Ligand code: GUN
């Protein structure tokens with residue numbers, strides 16, 4: 001099988017490579033085995049061969065290939081409340097809106113309906129891999145894993161742990177600390193068993209919601225499970241001032257330090273937000289190769305802050321992108337890339353116009369679309385420690401076919417970077433013609 005088309009990929013932060021009408025060869029495991037470039041010897045012969053065998057997908061001239069996007073932070077159960085109560089503070093939004101909604105996933109039928117729709121919508125927006133928070137419910141969390149497997153999306157799924165007797169409401173809390181820990185171990189085993197027949201990969205994730213939801217005993221036990229099973233881990237860290245202050249008071253140290261001390265930081269750990277981490281905390285992230293899931297839209301509402309992406313990259317921290325549905329109101333990582341760029345500009349420029357320009361914001365904060373594109377692709381692969389996010393040999397064949405026919409560019413650009421930037425600023429699900437995950441067609445428009 002092979003795909004012929006022009007593609008963009010970003011193997012290095014800030015850099016984008018373009019290849020005109022390349023021939024991407026895919027092996028039977030859905031991995032890119034080779035890429036032949038247009039002026040390379042053997043290209044024409046290979047093209048003729050695949051055409052003859054009817055194993056060739058050919059893009060039209062107004063279409064481009066991008067890597068499938070990687071959403072490194074999303075709450076699947078919150079899909080029904082996109083954009084709801086975003087004017088409230090985080091703790092109030094959790095208590096009055098989010099926890100009551102998440103409690104409904106005790107009903108498996110409801111879970112099935114919502115999760116099916118969500119996974120289809122994510123694929124339609126070009127997201128081929130997602131790192132999900134589910135709920136505290138075992139059955140519904142397994143259902144999410146099953147739906148990812150069936151729909152062809154690469155899912156990393158966490159049964160959420162919320163065992164703290166006072167940090168969670170009575171109606172939405174793990175029965176006991178012991179059961180929360182035992183259920184997590186059971187969940188890891190069950191998902192790993194399910195994953196044996198899933199070509200694109202399916203992974204269990206240890207998921208303490210955030211420090212305020214969990215007891216010390218649970219956090220420590222989950223850290224041990226992470227080591228025992230060499231498992232992915234996810235949580236929230238230093239999202240806003242409230243969370244930062246609550247954890248500082250409880251542990252006498254930052255939540256970064258606390259979570260790391262509980263054994264929850266490793267190369268397969270992803271912490272959402274991290275807006276308030278110090279340079280010392282950043283060193284802990286770097287030391288453990290733990291990634292930050294940057295959720296720029298959500299941060300506007302609940303964090304009231306901007307992640308200093310450029311500063312943290314300079315300190316060597318891995319960063320990827322997340323929608324943080326439903327604190328982020330959209331399933332689109334395109335929209336989050338745009339907000340990542342815009343927020344970084346506002347951080348740099350600041351708002352206090354009584355100050356001279358040089359004193360207003362945080363100088364050297366801005367990032368551009370090249371950087372945002374990296375965060376949504378290669379950055380996600382790094383964060384999850386998987387060979388995904390790039391169009392290159394050895395990487396999973398996760399691709400989106402994006403068309404310019406719906407948002408015509410009138411062919412006025414020849415500069416490739418301009419073509420890419422225009423695509424990234426204007427693409428929505430109407431422009432995404434087809435999506436492949438692990439070489440399998442998982443979405444076509446109007447199907
Ligand atoms: N912190 C703990 N839970 C949540 C959640 O569901 N969304 C966000 N944005 N922050 C959280």
Ligand code: FE
Pocket residue numbers: 073075236272324327
């Ligand atoms: Fe979140």
